[in-house]
Amino acid sequence: MQALLEVDHLTKIFTLGSMVSRVRITAVDNVSFHIKPAEIFALAGESGCGKSTTARIILGFEQPTSGAIVHKGKRDAQSKNKQVWFTEGIQAIFQDPFGTFNPLRTVDRYFFETIHSYKLAKNKAEAIERIDQKLKAVGLSYEEFAGRYPSEFSGGQLQRISIARALLTDPILMIADEPVSMVDASLRMSIVNLFKKLKDDFGVSVLYITHDLATAYYVSDRIAIMFRGNIVEEGSVEQVLMAPKHPYTKLLRESIPEIDPNLRWSQAVTLSDTEQEEYLRTGCKFAGRCPQVMNICKNVVPEDVYIDGVLVKCHLWTESGITPSIPVPMRKEPVD
């Protein structure tokens, strides 16, 4: 099975400061992953871990410093804006549903515009039929939506409208950057369930970018945990979230408040002083806060190793660290 989208050793370096005092921040550091057809892949991490930058590079809003995006066997196609075939297959949904739409335009104009730009219908009747069909897929209809302004909808409805708009081109992959973080709690699951439905009914893959590990666990098949520009752990959600191997994933997982008053936190937690310090760290970037830190962690960047199909970037799991109870196979995961 060929990967739908491959992110190949992507690196993005931002330069901060003036000519004299330059700081180079590696926002995305040698990140590789792939998304298979009909799967929900979550890219999770805290703010400033580089997950949104990765999404912006995939969508062609930023140019990578090095590395490439491979789609349908073509490299870096997204950076040339004229390549309609790329955006036709890959559509995006953003965090703020209120910011997605211009408040002075009716929402249906966005739909007609998309249909026009991608030449998806021959006449207006056909266009309306297509719009109605996509709106039905997200639980809305053309009648309740035509001619209305964004302010007449709730956040949850607007987010569903933007998903319907993305569906117009029959995409095979949706890039969803924090799609539920601004939606009310009581409506959040309806959006998340929609992604599941799109995957099951239409075979649409989703790159679900989020900081919310609980919904990531609920909806995704595979997950990658990012920390300060690196993917530190990647594998199936069951393996990564239910039995985390990397100390950072463990910390993250333990820091999610349990929805159960009997499972309150009992241990204290150390917080990072500043974000920049961690970005500039040589060696493992988590070394400053890691409870299991070793000398090697402070100087040497850990290799990626695969353990039971889970990628881990940590010295504890490489041969140089504490030997795990099971022998570590030093091999690259075969790309299927």
Place this chain on the structure above:
Amino acid sequence: MNRLMIRTEQLKAFYVLDVHGDQTVVKAVNDVNLEIRENEVYGIAGESGCGKTTLLKALYGAVDPPLRLVGGKVYYFVDDQPLDITTLSAEEKRRLRWEYVSYVPQGSMSVFNPVIKLKETYRDFIASHVSGKTREEAFEIAKGHLKDLGLPVKILDAYPHQLSGGMRQRITIALAALLKPRMIICDEPTTALDVVVQRGVVQMLRDIQANLKNSIILVTHDMGVQANVADRIAIMYAGKIVEEATTETIFGNPVHPYTRYLIHSLPRFGDKTTRESAPGNPPSLSDLPSGCPFHPRCPFVLEICKQQMPGTYKLDHNQKVACWLVEERQDASSS
């Protein structure tokens, strides 16, 4: 039972907007009765636009136009004497603030003056509330206070922008606890923070409460944080408290259909069964449906729900529910 700290009676706070003679009334707090006692964390949960923040403003006595107190009373119990704060003058309220009650508003990590060092903020603060302290004494108080809370003392020499959001949030909360107030009102203290930082802030709130044995009113929509901190939780919907109970009861035995949706829609680790959101959308506070505001979304809607707002029914374990279904059930069991 612990001493009463604050009580409201039929509190109604509406935003009255007048645009070219077109009057809109936003019923943000509509008939709220609550009692909060000493040494408890009282959580208020609900989705955005349900009136949580407005309720806090009314509790704090910060009612400024277009917000108007339409009816009801808010009592503080200073030295066990009820004191109706809706009748107090600005100066009398100012004297209560920070010593009896302090308020950490939403987005409070941006409250610091960006051009002065934090020790100057601390000094300003101490000078305006504690008389007869020199600069050095104020500085000593600040240092000791930060040390007690496990925050680094060196931050006093920093400008606000040099610190992370989580650190600034913790300093704001520390500042609010400086004069050992009997009550701290926190509005979404952990929203917009990362999970690990959020955990640090929650940890600090719990420490402060354990030390001062005061009460904390905690507003957050994050049910995980509520589960971790609150002793009792009130669920707000469309300006009303629809259910109030101990944290264990709210999570273990929610009764109101809205609370049930809210609790059961939360994704949990190790459980991938389908979660359903409540159908429909939250109502607009300026155009509430008749009767119970949840009735258009409620799967168990009765005829009476469409016409009349239910009263509050008391169940076992101090659980209070505003729902007609409870009356039905009670009738059935008594007859």
